[in-house]
């Protein structure tokens with residue numbers, strides 16, 4: 418007979434509660450890791466909406482739990498350079514033309530429009546959209562040309578203005594039901610005002626629920642202490658790095674259980690390379706599972722938020738992308 422919960426003594430109540438908590442921890446341990454993608458994929462079709470539909474269906478068919486929009490319109494810099502006052506694309510090159518600000522309401526921003534479309538067409542989808550961070554966006558545009566307003570590429574006002582312009586976009590995306598990922602590949606390079614640059618990420622997502630926000634840094638992260646700086650941020654919950662590619666392999670030396678547990682962060686674990694040139698170079702499911710085991714032994718399985726390819730796949734050999742996603746899914750299932 419199952420006793421009615423309210424008729425339990427306090428001691429029994431505590432006992433039931435404890436058993437329930439243990440069962441939940443066990444369930445979490447037994448559940449397979451969630452999978453996601455970092456963002457960009459090859460363009461699927463000439464028609465934008467058809468292209469977005471195909472990008473979503475492609476990811477779901479290949480075992481991705483939290484899908485991306487596939488960045489079907491543009492590359493990670495052009496998305497913003499085309500829509501922000503003060504940034505422009507001139508002869509195919511993004512540049513700085515004046516004070517950076519959001520020109521229109523965030524509702525008009527292309528990624529927000531695409532999210533609306535995706536939510537109406539695929540209402541049950543879990544989606545993560547990427548925003549290019551201030552350092553990567555500012556450095557990419559400012560290194561080509563700064564026409565006015567900022568002294569030079571090291572003028573911190575440029576990055577501060579970009580963070581301010583990104584803030585309403587991040588909020589509108591989260592309000593629209595998306596997870597938001599701030600992409601800051603350039604932060605692996607190291608700058609003299611690194612800590613200040615990392616803190617800009619917190620500013621972008623200041624009022625948002627941190628469980629909706631992640632940050633992704635590509636390449637080798639061991640040079641300038643970026644992992645520990647990111648772990649100190651208040652308003653993000655997941656920090657994502659690659660561990661599988663030639664450059665990314667050594668990242669395992671720069672993460673630890675302490676890094677995540679001291680600050681309550683989780684790891685986005687890049688577990689399959691995005692740079693194979695032929696099918697026999699794609700990491701096998703066994704290699705993916707072994708990689709995840711290595712990562713888990715370093716940070717603790719419970720501190721992994723999800724598994725993903727090392728990086729976006731716009732530049733990846735198109736015919737290998739489905740194999741990468743399928744092998745990642747199979748590797749995650751093997752890892753258990």
Ligand SMILES: [Zn+2]
Nearest residue numbers: 635727728729
């Ligand atoms: Zn990346």
